[in-house]
Amino acid sequence: MKLELTVNGAARSDDVEPRLLLVHYLRDVLGLRAANVGCDTTSCGACTVLVDGASVKSCTMLAVQAAGRDVTTVEGLVPAGSPEGELHPVQRAFREQHGLQCGFCTPGMVMASVSLLAENPHPSEHQVREGLEGNFCRCTGYHNIVAAVLAAADALDSGGAHADPASQAVQA
Amino acid sequence: MAVTSEDMSILGTRVLRSEDPRFLTTGGVYAEDVVDERLAGACHVFFVRSPIAHAKVAGIDTSEAAAAPGVLGVFTAADLADLPPIRPMLPSMNKAMTASVLATDTVRFVGEPVAIVVTEERYQGEDALELVDVDYDPLPAVVGFDAALADENLVFADAGTNTLCKFGDAGKFDEHLFGGCEVVVSRTIQNQRVAPAPMEVRSGAAVWGDDDRLTIWFSNQGAQGSRASLAGLMGLKPDQIRVITPDVGGAFGAKFGADPEYAAMAWVARRLGRPARWTETRYDNLMAMSHGRAQQQQVTIGGSRDGDIQAYRLEVVQDCGGYPRIAAFLPSMTLLMTTGTYDIARAESAATCVVTNTTPVGAYRGAGRPEATAAIERAVDLFAAEIGMDPAEVRRRNLLAPFSEPHQNGFGALYDSGDYVGALDKVLAAAGYDELRREQAQRRERGDVVQLGVGVSSYVEITGAGMEAGEPHENATVEVHPDGTATILTGTSPHGQGHATAWAMLASEKLGIDVDKITLKWGDTDLIPEGGGTGGSRSLQQGGAAVQQASEELIDLARQRAADALEANPDDLSFDVDNSGFAVAGVPDATISLAQLAEREQLLVRTVFTAPGATFPFGAHLAVVDVDTETGKVELRRMVTVDDAGFILNPLLAEGQRHGGIAQGAAQAFVEEVVYDDDGNPLTASLADYPFVSATELPSFELVDMATNTTYNPLGVKGIGEAGTIGATPAVQNAVVDALSHLGVRHVDMPTTPQRIYRALAHPEESK
Numbered sequence: 001m002k003l004e005l006t007v008n009g010a011a012r013s014d015d016v017e018p019r020l021l022l023v024h025y026l027r028d029v030l031g032l033r034a035a036n037v038g039c040d041t042t043s044c045g046a047c048t049v050l051v052d053g054a055s056v057k058s059c060t061m062l063a064v065q066a067a068g069r070d071v072t073t074v075e076g077l078v079p080a081g082s083p084e085g086e087l088h089p090v091q092r093a094f095r096e097q098h099g100l101q102c103g104f105c106t107p108g109m110v111m112a113s114v115s116l117l118a119e120n121p122h123p124s125e126h127q128v129r130e131g132l133e134g135n136f137c138r139c140t141g142y143h144n145i146v147a148a149v150l151a152a153a154d155a156l157d158s159g160g161a162h163a164d165p166a167s168q169a170v171q172a
Numbered sequence: 173m174a175v176t177s178e179d180m181s182i183l184g185t186r187v188l189r190s191e192d193p194r195f196l197t198t199g200g201v202y203a204e205d206v207v208d209e210r211l212a213g214a215c216h217v218f219f220v221r222s223p224i225a226h227a228k229v230a231g232i233d234t235s236e237a238a239a240a241p242g243v244l245g246v247f248t249a250a251d252l253a254d255l256p257p258i259r260p261m262l263p264s265m266n267k268a269m270t271a272s273v274l275a276t277d278t279v280r281f282v283g284e285p286v287a288i289v290v291t292e293e294r295y296q297g298e299d300a301l302e303l304v305d306v307d308y309d310p311l312p313a314v315v316g317f318d319a320a321l322a323d324e325n326l327v328f329a330d331a332g333t334n335t336l337c338k339f340g341d342a343g344k345f346d347e348h349l350f351g352g353c354e355v356v357v358s359r360t361i362q363n364q365r366v367a368p369a370p371m372e373v374r375s376g377a378a379v380w381g382d383d384d385r386l387t388i389w390f391s392n393q394g395a396q397g398s399r400a401s402l403a404g405l406m407g408l409k410p411d412q413i414r415v416i417t418p419d420v421g422g423a424f425g426a427k428f429g430a431d432p433e434y435a436a437m438a439w440v441a442r443r444l445g446r447p448a449r450w451t452e453t454r455y456d457n458l459m460a461m462s463h464g465r466a467q468q469q470q471v472t473i474g475g476s477r478d479g480d481i482q483a484y485r486l487e488v489v490q491d492c493g494g495y496p497r498i499a500a501f502l503p504s505m506t507l508l509m510t511t512g513t514y515d516i517a518r519a520e521s522a523a524t525c526v527v528t529n530t531t532p533v534g535a536y537r538g539a540g541r542p543e544a545t546a547a548i549e550r551a552v553d554l555f556a557a558e559i560g561m562d563p564a565e566v567r568r569r570n571l572l573a574p575f576s577e578p579h580q581n582g583f584g585a586l587y588d589s590g591d592y593v594g595a596l597d598k599v600l601a602a603a604g605y606d607e608l609r610r611e612q613a614q615r616r617e618r619g620d621v622v623q624l625g626v627g628v629s630s631y632v633e634i635t636g637a638g639m640e641a642g643e644p645h646e647n648a649t650v651e652v653h654p655d656g657t658a659t660i661l662t663g664t665s666p667h668g669q670g671h672a673t674a675w676a677m678l679a680s681e682k683l684g685i686d687v688d689k690i691t692l693k694w695g696d697t698d699l700i701p702e703g704g705g706t707g708g709s710r711s712l713q714q715g716g717a718a719v720q721q722a723s724e725e726l727i728d729l730a731r732q733r734a735a736d737a738l739e740a741n742p743d744d745l746s747f748d749v750d751n752s753g754f755a756v757a758g759v760p761d762a763t764i765s766l767a768q769l770a771e772r773e774q775l776l777v778r779t780v781f782t783a784p785g786a787t788f789p790f791g792a793h794l795a796v797v798d799v800d801t802e803t804g805k806v807e808l809r810r811m812v813t814v815d816d817a818g819f820i821l822n823p824l825l826a827e828g829q830r831h832g833g834i835a836q837g838a839a840q841a842f843v844e845e846v847v848y849d850d851d852g853n854p855l856t857a858s859l860a861d862y863p864f865v866s867a868t869e870l871p872s873f874e875l876v877d878m879a880t881n882t883t884y885n886p887l888g889v890k891g892i893g894e895a896g897t898i899g900a901t902p903a904v905q906n907a908v909v910d911a912l913s914h915l916g917v918r919h920v921d922m923p924t925t926p927q928r929i930y931r932a933l934a935h936p937e938e939s940k
Contacts, residue, residue, distance in 0.1 A: 017295070019295070020295075024294075027205075033198075033199055033201075033204075033205040034197075034198055034199025035199070036199070036202070036371070036372070036421070038371045038372070038373070038454065038859075039454040039858065039859040039860075040453050040454045040455055040858060040859075041454070041858045041859050041860035042860075043858070043859035043860050043864070044371065044454075044859055044864075046371055074196070074197065074198075074199065075197065075198055075199075077197075078197065085193065087193070087196065087197070091196040091197065094192070094196055095188055095189065095192040095193070095196060096188060098188075098189065098824045098825070098827070098828050100192060100195055100196070101422075101668030101669070101670070101828055101832065102200075102370075102371065102372070102419075102420065102421045102422040102667050102668030103191070103195030103199070103200040103419065103421070103668070104200065104202065104370075104371040104372045104421030104422060105371050105421075106195050106196060106199070106200075107196075107199045110196065125872065128867070129867040129868045129870075130867075130868055132866075132867045133866045133867055133868045134866075135867075136371065136859070136864055136866060137371070137867075138369060138370055138371050138422045138424065138832070138836070138864075139371075139422055139668045139828070139832045140828060140831055140832055140835075141831035141832045141833075141834055141835025141836070141870060141873065141896075142831075142835065142866075142867040142870055143831040143835075143870075143872050143873050144827075144828060144831060145867070146867065146872060147872070
């Protein structure tokens with residue numbers, strides 16, 4: 001099937017098998033391998049990406065279901081053309097709070113956090129935990145992930161929001 | 173970050189991880205992500221797995237699968253006859269309990285590989301798998317400790333028993349051990365089976381070169397040990413194999429060595445003459461990657477009514493699953509730590525390893541030590557409840573006094589240093605123990621539906637016990653390049669621990685080269701043929717110490733060369749860390765940097781650090797839980813922990829290790845469990861069924877600092893990777909029981925699910 005969509009700001013057009021999962025389209029066809037597959041049951045969230053600004057588990061969506069839509073992966077979180085080494089406020093908070101260890105859940109966790117903060121810019125700790133319930137991490141015990149999301153909320157509050165395309169997309 | 177001599181040392185500071193930008197922007201390169209020209213055109217390997225726990229394989233019809241689109245080959249055990257049998261590791265183990273890469277005539281657990289399907293494309297393999305027709309003749313499944321010990325049905329008919337091996341001899345237990353004790357309490361405790369469940373499942377890629385050498389990428393905890401393991405599985409010499417370790421998405425002990433599937437993948441690559449890749453599904457992972465724990469423990473504890481513990485006995489049965497793997501060694505670690513942090517006059521322990529028709533059991537974060545701590549910490553609380561004394565007070569009365577000279581624990585462990593009372597008092601103070609007890613008393617008096625429980629644990633564990641033969645050791649190579657950068661090679665194998673940052677800090681401090689100019693390499697057996705990998709909380713105390721030692725030796729080597737270059741006496745040279753170079757005393761212009769020296773001649777040192785022995789970190793954990801006495805629901809409100817691992821090189825990394833360990837330990841206490849039905853069918857073989865702990869079930873953790881340095885390495889560090897897991901499990905379990913103790917409940921097995929709590933409240937007499 002012909003698939004046309006936007007991925008990380010660039011228009012794409014590919015012939016794909018109708019049963020191809022979005023995550024495999026991103027990884028195998030486009031070579032965007034940050035999103036990972038951690039389970040078979042939409043439980044773990046390692047494959048989380050944004051579709052039209054909202055978090056989606058890309059292992060549970062067919063690539064063709066994304067036709068005409070705007071997909072953002074962690075590779076596209078910082079807009080193309082940004083200075084070398086630039087991080088999105090959520091990425092920066094994950095680093096500063098040591099919110100990642102092995103890194104496998106991280107791309108999905110970051111995208112889920114971006115989506116969470118777009119929906120609720122001032123979450124409580126409890127709301128962060130509820131919001132990330134569908135994203136598993138085996139390394140951090142979630143402690144520093146929660147700290148990172150709360151820190152990112154503060155950073156976005158104090159002017160970092162311009163660098164957050166996802167939250168703008170949802171708010172628009 | 174620039175380090176100057178005026179600054180405080182970089183050691184002990186919160187340096188952010190140099191690993192992170194890559195993980196955060198493009199993601200790690202895990203085995204499935206590896207792109208390499210040698211892997212162009214790789215085929216995809218799939219395993220047909222047994223759906224029955226115990227059966228004779230009457231026949232396998234591969235014809236329909238072989239004819240399916242894209243299928244390159246379908247293989248069974250008969251095809252793999254050139255691979256050697258997988259025998260039990262020690263002579264003391266029952267030799268009939270031998271495995272093979274694919275099941276031959278019998279399957280022994282659900283998930284055991286029976287056949288291989290190889291396809292051009294991934295989705296074709298998933299289709300073709302369904303077309304392999306295996307004819308099974310079911311046999312009675314051996315599930316659970318009682319069935320295994322009964323020996324009525326055998327997992328291995330030829331073995332004559334389900335017992336794989338024994339440690340110690342319960343038949344020689346002292347019948348007078350508890351003589352003179354006013355109070356003796358005994359009960360059976362389940363240390364249930366759990367799934368390591370790293371976020372990255374098992375995955376790899378293999379290709380053979382024209383020189384008949386295998387190059388294999390796969391997710392592991394140490395390329396060198398994995399190469400040895402793979403060589404054994406394939407009947408090859410280690411130097412015929414090059415193992416390359418990509419980024420690893422978590423391991424927790426379950427990625428030590430090489431699982432049989434990797435040998436099968438490599439076999440396919442050789443047979444078909446083209447590269448092969450394999451990535452399992454999570455279903456496969458939960459059925460066929462080794463599980464952890466799986467011990468049944470009988471504890472007996474005795475002492476006086478005024479709180480003196482005088483005798484303790486521990487009998488362990490270890491469920492090894494369908495084939496002997498690392499589980500066969502786990503009880504030796506448990507028995508080694510029998511008495512934990514306590515000074516008990518008379519103690520004894522023994523263990524029996526059995527096989528069952530379930531997934532093989534292996535190492536899981538702590539590997540035998542959490543089980544020992546769980547047993548004695550539960551026993552101490554049972555004793556405290558029996559004599560009606562506060563459990564923290566019972567601990568304080570019976571803990572070993574602080575010591576700085578090594579202490580022999582009576583079970584073969586030589587504790588290097590410890591202050592267990594200090595750790596306990598710190599955690600009680602930080603948690604506000606007395607206030608918690610007051611709140612608990614108020615709730616009990618009011619008869620609240622939600623009761624408060626406070627659980628305490630004290631632990632000591634063994635870390636850095638050595639992965640290769642001989643004394644615990646590890647190698648490191650440090651090289652300074654002409655451009656002023658440096659490269660470190662290590663035999664450790666980071667998979668989340670942050671070695672790239674920590675090892676660079678160690679070299680930076682000695683060499684005066686910024687952390688961001690130092691690159692760490694690991695996990696390639698052609699580049700680094702020797703190494704013990706990462707596990708058993710060994711990496712910093714041996715691998716890090718080796719980096720520090722290599723850096724010092726490099727300075728010594730450079731000093732001699734600098735003296736030659738500057739025509740000065742080496743003794744007149746001083747190394748200036750600010751400038752990463754040498755200066756001659758009294759001659760301001762006579763300087764030469766390490767980079768300049770490297771320009772003249774390769775500046776590289778390889779060294780091996782050897783430790784005098786293992787180290788014994790310790791601590792105390794306190795858990796606070798709310799337990800709803802109507803629904804049985806447990807809410808973990810607080811986790812306060814003291815984890816003393818000596819000097820802390822980078823608090824950011826050490827805290828991360830503690831957080832992760834605490835979460836996994838707590839998860840075992842009240843959330844996670846691998847469950848089988850009576851026929852050996854796994855009921856938790858997906859992440860929709862296995863209750864993998866999530867963010868909503870845990871609080872933020874309260875960490876308390878304590879550092880009692882070891883003398884076993886110049887850094888003064890002990891291991892920290894497993895501490896959280898060891899302390900947290902009994903603290904949380906004890907807290908749950910404590911919440912219900914005024915209602916007559918003395919014990920609730922793990923995980924303390926609503927069902928178990930409901931039953932304990934309905935029948936408190938059963939918990940005694």
